[in-house]
Amino acid sequence: MGLPCTMSAMTDKVLIAGGGIGGLACAVSLARAGVAVQVFERAPELTEVGAGVQLGPNVTRILQAWGLMPDVQAVAALPAFLHARNANSGEVLASLSLNGNTTQDSAPYVTLHRADLQVLLHRAAQGLGVSVQCQAQVQAFQALKDGVLAQVNLAGGDVNEPADALVVADGVWSALRQQLLQDGAARLTGHLAYRTLVAQSVLPAQLRSQDVTVWMGPRVHVVQYPVRGGEWLNVVCLTEGQLEGVSLHDLQSWNLHHTAAQTRADLTQALQGACPGLHDLVQACGDWRLWPLCDRPPMQGAHEHAQGRVALVGDAAHPMRPYLAQGAGMALEDAAELGHQWAAQTGQGVAARLQAFAQARWQRNARVQARAIRNGQIFHLRGPMQWARDASLRTMGPRLMDVPWLYGHRLPV
Numbered sequence: 001m002g003l004p005c006t007m008s009a010m011t012d013k014v015l016i017a018g019g020g021i022g023g024l025a026c027a028v029s030l031a032r033a034g035v036a037v038q039v040f041e042r043a044p045e046l047t048e049v050g051a052g053v054q055l056g057p058n059v060t061r062i063l064q065a066w067g068l069m070p071d072v073q074a075v076a077a078l079p080a081f082l083h084a085r086n087a088n089s090g091e092v093l094a095s096l097s098l099n100g101n102t103t104q105d106s107a108p109y110v111t112l113h114r115a116d117l118q119v120l121l122h123r124a125a126q127g128l129g130v131s132v133q134c135q136a137q138v139q140a141f142q143a144l145k146d147g148v149l150a151q152v153n154l155a156g157g158d159v160n161e162p163a164d165a166l167v168v169a170d171g172v173w174s175a176l177r178q179q180l181l182q183d184g185a186a187r188l189t190g191h192l193a194y195r196t197l198v199a200q201s202v203l204p205a206q207l208r209s210q211d212v213t214v215w216m217g218p219r220v221h222v223v224q225y226p227v228r229g230g231e232w233l234n235v236v237c238l239t240e241g242q243l244e245g246v247s248l249h250d251l252q253s254w255n256l257h258h259t260a261a262q263t264r265a266d267l268t269q270a271l272q273g274a275c276p277g278l279h280d281l282v283q284a285c286g287d288w289r290l291w292p293l294c295d296r297p298p299m300q301g302a303h304e305h306a307q308g309r310v311a312l313v314g315d316a317a318h319p320m321r322p323y324l325a326q327g328a329g330m331a332l333e334d335a336a337e338l339g340h341q342w343a344a345q346t347g348q349g350v351a352a353r354l355q356a357f358a359q360a361r362w363q364r365n366a367r368v369q370a371r372a373i374r375n376g377q378i379f380h381l382r383g384p385m386q387w388a389r390d391a392s393l394r395t396m397g398p399r400l401m402d403v404p405w406l407y408g409h410r411l412p413v
């Protein structure tokens with residue numbers, strides 16, 4: 001894989017806590033900027049759970065600049081449209097063209113399996129000389145006069161690893177964020193995601209789809225899109241409700257224990273007014289995984305992104321609701337900005353580079369977090385407000401669905 005570095009001297013050393021999409025993307029970006037990078041992942045191996053992920057042009061533009069689009073296109077699907085449908089009537093209210101722009105500098109809108117994205121980022125990082133160590137949990141950090149020291153718990157015992165900076169990419173339940181900010185755990189949103197993957201080949205022809213569809217119903221919506229070259233369909237049903245007796249440990253799982261019968265009953269209840277087409281789709285899917293959604297309020301300032309020689313990225317910094325499909329996207333944008341600032345501010349100290357990164361990122365991340373919350377409210381409208389939403393979509397559809405400030409964003413990668 002041809003991934004040119006912008007600098008060759010491997011002088012600075014950065015540790016990354018977390019080998020998810022955010023941590024690996026930072027590893028690629030920093031290694032491209034000439035940094036020696038070491039990733040510590042607490043899991044025994046890199047296995048991205050979950051299911052699908054959508055990446056808009058704001059994100060594929062970065063992957064293009066990193067030379068990774070051939071790898072992405074080998075595993076992704078390129079949906080032609082995003083359809084907004086009323087879940088109860090089945091009416092297609094509006095459709096937005098996703099991949100109609102074929103100008104020379106256009107970037108595609110892709111949908112892919114999260115594991116495929118993680119694998120290709122891992123491969124790219126390794127190709128750039130990044131060391132990725134599993135079964136390695138970063139437990140704490142300590143500021144040094146000229147650096148930072150990470151305390152890492154390895155299978156063979158604890159080590160203290162010195163570096164120039166630490167990037168914290170340990171996800172929504174980030175323990176390292178607590179050491180830096182002490183602002184408490186992420187909050188329960190009161191929304192639940194039931195998600196599954198189904199082979200399109202086992203679905204009746206009328207249920208197969210190569211587009212992104214959002215079915216909007218009262219207090220519920222369903223999102224479907226193709227992954228793995230279009231051979232599989234990713235289906236997520238998002239409902240409102242709390243679960244009784246759920247511990248913090250349960251919440252940290254991406255697959256909360258729930259029996260198939262419980263799930264079936266929940267989905268039937270949530271979709272009781274849904275049209276036959278949506279019922280048929282949900283009935284045709286099995287093996288649903290339940291995931292209570294947690295987030296944080298939109299970022300308040302640059303101090304939530306970086307302090308001293310420690311930077312927070314991805315869900316550790318700005319966990320968000322998935323209603324704009326941009327959580328991983330913002331982690332990738334964080335990574336691109338971090339690598340850019342590291343290379344661009346070479347005359348500055350490490351803390352100043354991380355500050356420049358934080359200043360460049362926090363407002364955009366806050367805006368995306370806020371817009372994701374609003375989207376969820378719009379998707380779940382009831383009564384007259386739902387009627388008004390549908391009427392607006394019928395008349396102004398693509399203009400309402402497009403988000404130019406989001407998708408048109410260009411980072412200096």
Ligand SMILES: Cc1cc2nc3c(=O)[nH]c(=O)nc-3n(C[C@H](O)[C@H](O)[C@H](O)COP(=O)(O)OP(=O)(O)OC[C@H]3O[C@@H](n4cnc5c(N)ncnc54)[C@H](O)[C@@H]3O)c2cc1C
Pocket residue numbers: 017018019020021022023040041042043052053054055136137138139169170171172174175176193195236291293313314315316320322325326327328329330331
């Ligand atoms: C239903 C749903 C749908 C979504 N759809 C989309 C979408 O379409 N598009 C999109 O862009 N985003 C989407 N997202 C959001 C996206 O999944 C997340 O924002 C993204 O995965 C966050 O990546 P991350 O690397 O920051 O965190 P994580 O993926 O959580 O990775 C954190 C990693 O750190 C490791 N770790 C934790 N603690 C430590 C430690 N102390 N030391 C070492 N390692 C540690 C963990 O094991 C894990 O591997 C969706 C989210 C949900 C819930």
